Amino acid sequence: MHSSFQLAFLIPLLPLIGCLINGLGRNWLSKQWSGLIGSGTVLGSFLISLLVFQTVETGQDAVIAYFDFIRVEGLHIPFAFQLDALSSLFLLIITSIGFLIHVYSIAYMHQESSSSFARYFSYLNLFVFSMLLLVLGGNYVVMFIGWEGVGLCSYLLIGFWFKNLESTKAANKAFIMNRIGDLAFLLAIFWLIIKTGSASFLEVFDFIQANGGTVKFSATDITVVTLLLFIGATGKSAQLPLYTWLPDAMAGPTPVSALIHAATMVTAGIYMIARSNVIYSLAPFTMSLISWVGLATAFLAATIALQQFDIKKVLAYSIVSQLGFIFLALGSGAYIAAVFHVFTQAFFNALLFLGSGSVIHAMGGEQDIRKMGGLSGKLKITYFTFMIGCLAIAGLPPLSGFFSKDAILLSAFLHQPLQYGLALFTAFLTAFYMFRLLFLTFHGSFRGTAAQQAHLHESPALMTVPLILLALLSVVGGWIGIPSVLIHDADRLGTFLSPVVGPMLHEVSHATKWVLMTVSAGGVLLTLGFAGYRFSNYSATESKGIFRFFEHKWYVDQLYEHVVGKPITYMSRLLNEWVEPRLIDALVNRVGRSVQLAGKQIRFLQSGKIGSYVLLMVLAMVTVLLVQFFIRK
Amino acid sequence: MVVLLLLLIPLIGASFLFLYKGDHQFASTASLKLSLVSLLVMCLRLFCWHTPEQLSFTAPWLTSLGSSFSLRMDGLGTILSLLTTTAYFLLFWYMRSRTIERPAAFFAWLLLAQVGMLGVFLAMDSLLFYFFWELALIPMYFLASQWGGARSVSVTFKFFIYTFLGSVFMLIGILYLQSKTADHSFALESIKKIKLTSDQQSWLFWFFFIAFAIKLPVFPFHTWQPDTYEESATPVTAILSAIMVKMGVLGLLRWVLPLFPIASYMWGDVVMSMAVAGIVYASFLAMQQVDLKRLIAYSSIAHIGLMTAGAFALNQLAYQGLLIQLFTHGINILGMWILADIIERKTGTRSIDSLGGIAQHSPTLTIFFVIIALANIALPLTNAFVGEFLLFAGVLATPSTYYWAFAVAVGLGIILSAVYTLRMIRAVFYGQPSARTSMAIRLALHEVGALVFIVGLILFFGICPQPLIDMTADFSKDLFGQTDITSLFRKS
């Protein structure tokens, strides 16, 4: 085993240590120290991840079991890490972006009191720890531990400002919706354990490759497992129908949104499905379902994003939409494309969020873009980086977004031309609403209060440097996956990942690829132009018709409230106020009371009169004698 | 020998405290020391004493009846004794400064109850089992009525009558079994030798099951429980729900399942339906509670439902999970009760409506509460996770044809548990501080100590649960051997 692999256990351990130090010492640590510890530990694990990555690049991989987590008769689950292309790539994403965001947070959270500052960083570290656990896990159980861990951290961080009951409400919502997905994931794990007797990836996949479709693991089993896993993924990765928590999650601090709800946690579902590609490749039905769900989500979110005015809400829906794209790719079997887009969108989405954070910071907490405008002058760096982010997400060549999105569109085209059309349209929508956002925020004239205008200032270096770095990455990030059409065998990513997820099977003529690229690139350019024309100088207008529908997010929240939330409440009220006291408990008490009542009645037999006593006795005797001598004979 | 020690230490303590009345300082110190001693004895058993001679004790007693004073500490007994000793230690530690009227009597009754419960956990003779069963009940009756709230007398009386009613049916079952044994003995071994027809098993099953179902409590026999938990003094509630309910589980694992395997299979669906119905039902009710203690009480019913379902899943995963859960649930719920008690004492209210915003001034308390509450809903890397993981897996793997329905119900319960737990945390700790919670809640050193101990246990067994598994592996193995349906039907 390579020496760098022996350090692998440090990757999650360092953030955990950071979390403990910050958590326990929150009353004693100064802000500098908490920040230093918080980001330093993540930097450490980033460096180790780099080592691991290099080792993996040389074609090595390993599963390292540390200790028995559960060893029962017929079930052995070690606490194991799996180091291979997929996990190492995700390690890089998480630790790098994680580090940048930690640094960013030091400046962003500076108003917090030192103790809650430390609390923030311990949560953040805890999150990084769980996320790394999720990615490193060598079996579904360890993965699940991380899986729930990130859910917990997102709960804690969304509700970080616990005095604000709204944010805690959003936190609860996020946790519970995640838990629904987690439950499905859990069921899938059980199913696998019961059928294959193991939870470790390699064993399960070998077993299924060997017995897939046979009695041991029938087609139904495959469908059930894949569906359950997918439901789990929809929970974490905010897909239909479980996506509504993500926009609300924006109640948390902005760096948190950038880290958890843009770059890393939300990609957990994708990682899981990519990880389980062996099973999925046997489940065509689930695959097409995934692709459609992904597409629908992408479209829905994009339409909603068109009409949002909260800067973070727009970004939130854009993320949901991007994730939809990725699921579309997964559904079409293009795992590489999916991972590729995860890789790129991590950068530009994080960038966009941090940018918005910088804006909000400058605006003194204001998030409504109708009250912004013309910020480009004051916040130059933010503006440029934000613009790069927009271009990247819009998919303008040669920025990263272009290549990854193009790969997805290509796979969609090959899988289902109809899906391709819709996906393309959604991509244009993306470009449109992103530029709407850009223009409303940075161009035109300032629409806020005078006080805000006076307060406007560029953020400190601690915030801008990460922005610049991320902008850089969003530009070049895509170049690891440049299709061979443009530059021959420049697709490093594909070759790197193929051992885990298998190579891109389909091969199409260069002509087709060229056509597709030009179509998307041109379409995007046109859209940008239109958006620029439409929003260069904005004046607030009442949205109407279909757009009003979009503005209200398709009324999905209300729908859920009436279909799920209220019935449950009524049900519990009914049980609590009627069934429990009036039915079950009443029955029990009735029995007890009837005993006393019987006593109350029977005692009147004891009339106190000798005559009646004798009479009763004689009657008893006579009956006995009669029965004895005339009936029982 | 160790088993006898475990019984004698609290017994001596109880009788001493009954005779020699002391003030709170004296009584609590004495009982703390005693509980520490028995905890140490338990640790010695875990690390040093393993031979059968050390783990069992038999003395002639009521020989004319065919009974005998025989105790043995098998896997089940071990984990439950560990729970009992640990929980008592923690509780007494916490209670150093929790003043209470007539302390000597209070602690004496608690210790007496400990004797009874340990006896139930260790008895290998059915009559002896019944003796201890009632012996555990009487002190609880006095504790709950005498140190309880306004309604406690009637509520506790209901609890007593209910439990007693169940137990007398069990007594009839025991007597019947004894009359069927070859050597007219109450010993578990000789009872196991009886060949019972499936009809006999059926009615005996119900006679035993009712007793345990009431004790657990399983829906719909649960109505005594929330009232009793609410009305009793919280330390008493803690013992009731952390240890006493385990008597019911033990009854299922040691008496019902091994003795009536066929009936357990025949009635498995019915019982599991009751259990999972209880899970959902209790969770729904918990969502509505405003009284902190009632809320925890209903959540505890839900947990018990899962345990019961696991017991009748009739496979080793479930058994193993259940055995771990016995310990972890005890520890977690104890923590919950201690915290609830602290909150009630410091803020003077239990209603979560008038609480809120505690987190602002008392972060430490909040952290403890959140960790323990999350452990209570079995978050990974907390001790309850492994248990519920195996339990749930076992329920899904049950031989019943309705496994999917049970799984769905359990899953629903898991989600709802998150709902009401988070609701509780939010209502009690988040938001702006109310009038009652505006000042910081200071925790005494020993209170922090006890809570840290609990959190330590939660995290330790959450990260490496294997010790607990090893402790009980043999038991679950041969329990499965006795109740394995396929082999049973191969035999008959």
Add this chain to the structure above:
Amino acid sequence: MNALFVSAILGVLLMLSSLFIKDRNYIHALALAGLAVLFAINLAEFDGWLLFEMDLSGMLRFDRYALVMNAIGLASFFFYLLLSGSAMEKVGPHHADYLALLFFICAGLFMVTGFESLLILFLGIEVVSIPLYILTGSDKRNLKSNEAALKYFLLGSFSTGLLLLGIAFFYGARGNFMATVSVDPTVVGSSLQLAAVLLLLFAMSFKVSVAPFHFWTPDVYDGAPTVFTSFMATIVKVALFAAFVRLFEDTFSLQFSLWQPWVAGFVVVTLLIGNLTAVFQQSVKRMLAYSSIAQAGFMLLAVYTINGDSKEGLLLYAASYSLATIGIFAVLVYLQDHTFEGFNGLAKKQPIVAASLVIFSLSLAGIPLTGGFLAKLFMIKAALAYQPWLAIVSVVMAVVSVFYYFRLIQAMYFRKDAQSISIEFPKSFPIGLLVTALIVVLLGIFPEAILGLLYF
């Protein structure tokens, strides 16, 4: 045998003693000493040591069972005198006469437990009943006492009539009064014999207050001076039960199928009426009267089931039930009001007394680690061998009994007393009570202490 004579003699002595001894305490001491002697010589008889040999022409036979019964009776009598002997002064001036009557009753009881001829049974019952009539009415100024006495007397002699008619039929069928099993086919099935069995069943049921012949019990127990209620509810009752069992399990064992169903019926009715009626009572004294009926229902199981278990059970029952009831009555004697409220807050004032009362109540309710539990256990075990449903009914009724026995505990421990009247007991009283309670507990842990007497 020995005890029979000596108790009769002691009776006479005590009656005369009032002429010579003025100090009540001496008389009391004399009675206690006499009891000790009685107990000793009764034990001595276990090893066949007799005061004087004489020909009883087979009319009396003191087997081990009878002797153990007598020993239990005497022990209970001893504790009875110890705890509530001094309370007799409250009833009236004739302390010595009461004691004398009690000893005469004792003699009668020994005849009853050891009878071998129905003549002796009859005489024994009369010797027991007549003094009881007197004691019931001994509180002359108290109308309740008078009423109780008259009711007891009329109903009692009425039942004596039944008894005699039964005996007459018995004689008609057999030609003698010997209480032995007759295998003569002309006897076994003859309707005279059957009538005799039933009539004796009624008569005995009346004497031990089994429903539906129990009506006299609540009124008489309630009306009689508490001291004497205690005596007749315990010692007398269990001794008569011994006779009941002996009569039916030895003499009428061949008519088993005839009377067993009826006994079963009586058991159920007795348990139901006794327990349910006791639940609602306000006066502890009356509650105990009904509870004694309920307990009679359990003891009747010993008649119902012909096997060793139930006979041993009856012994345990005799001991634990008598001691527990005597204990509660002894406390009751000292209380101003006999309702449950009278016990409120007793635990605070008299912790030892309260604790002992708890033990007595638990024993009567049949909670483990008390004699009462094992006694019930034996009975239920025996019943289970014949009729499972009978066992079930009885245990359910045992649960019902918790309703009223625990009201006592609740009153003493959980209720604050409104009027804080301090109840003063004699110095030694709590100790004596505690000893009694401990014996009840010991019976629950080492029943061999009594059952052993049967065998070695």
Add this chain to the structure above:
Amino acid sequence: MPINYYLFLAIALFSIGVVGVLTRRNAIIIFMCIELMLNAVNLLLVAFSKMHYNQAAATAIPVANPGIDGQLFVFFIMVAAAAEVSVGLAIIVMLYRNIHSVDINFLNRLKH
């Protein structure tokens, strides 16, 4: 004369006694009815003893003075009855002193 006649006579007397107890309210009369029951029994015993004497004579099994114990029993009953009378009358007198009546329907302080 066959035994049945005596039997029926005795049962008739006994039943009259029982009915008397049931119907009358005066304590003394009730008591007399009870005495009537006892005497019915006496009659029956004597009759039976005679019957057994005859049977023994018929079968000629050497039994020491057969049927004698029946007649003995009668004397015991008389003695016991006498004792009861003395006590009973005393009780009735005591009652009369207190409530100036011997009507049993006045006796219902003790009930339920």
